[in-house]
Amino acid sequence: MDISPIPVDLIHHSLWNNRDITLGILRLDQIHPFVSGNKWFKLHQNAVQFQSGDFSHLLTFGGAFSNHLHATAHYCNQHKIPCIGIVRGEELKVDSNPTLQDCAALGMALYFVPRAEYRLKEHGATARSLASRHQICFVPEGGDNPAGRAGAAGIMEHIPGSWGHIAVSIGTGTTIKGMMDAAPPDMVFLGCTSVRNDKNVFLACEAAARQRNFQWIDQYHFGGFGRYNNELITFVKAFHEQFRIPLDIVYTAKMMYGILDMLGKGMLSPGSRILCVHTGGLQGNRSVPGLKEGEKK
Known part of the structure; x- marks a missing residue:
């Protein structure tokens, strides 16, 4: 782009x-x-990493109104990258707010986890289970890698x-x-x-x-x-x-x-x-x- x-x-x-x-x-x-602001820059290099490796899904993390999740869902939809979002808060649902609704509509698979598990990020039970079934490219919260x-x-x-x-x-x-x-x-x-x-x-x-x-x-x-x-x-x-x-x-x-x-x-x-x-x-x-x-x- x-x-x-x-x-x-x-x-x-x-x-x-x-x-x-x-x-x-x-x-x-x-x-x-x-995919505005700094999000495009941070996601672009992570997408290059995804495309150059043997990965099937990009997985990242965010809160209920996460700009990072929202931008990732749009970017992956645009570039046809299967993506997964692990969301902080097991009480949430796909229709809890417009941010999550957008993410789901764009094809991001959402998993809602307790805060204690969320803090473990890729070492949490949900992330490990997904990694056992897919070739996961992990992108930290906020693209911090x-x-x-x-x-x-x-x-x-x-x-x-x-x-x-x-x-x-x-x-x-x-x-x-x-x-x-x-x-x-x-x-x-x-x-x-x-x-x-x-x-x-x-x-x-x-x-x-x-x-x-x-x-x-x-x-x-x-x-x-x-x-x-x-x-x-x-x-x-x-x-x-x-x-x-x-x-x-x-x-x-x-x-x-x-x-x-x-x-x-x-x-x-x-x-x-x-x-x-x-x-x-x-x-x-x-x-x-x-x-x-x-x-x-």
């Missing part, structure tokens, strides 16, 4: 008018209507070197690690985590940064992964109203809230050129009460 060129939308705001700040958003959400990281490195091909700061939202850390692997050494990375107190991801990102300037921003997670409040919903609505750019509530909204707050407080130097990476995942906004249709996608 040809994904070039990827647009950059410039954001103008009175918060930084007099400080020679340039703020842009790399619109990875626009590369594909469903060497193939996913290598795929994420490809995002840097779409970023001009004139940007000095790159802001990336963090879940598993796969995207920012891959991007740092391929970035010029003088580029500063702002890692905006959506997960509360995730020391392992922090250490992995810090190790991936090596000698470069990497800043871990952990004060805008709004209580942890998948959590939000009315303040964040109001921000998503206002951002869309002002800039006509939808933000997903799990990742990009928290990143943009944080970057704008830091700019308002003068925490980023005058003259900075900051590019924020929109990692897509807008389908998850369907679960958020109070968002209008245009604010969801």
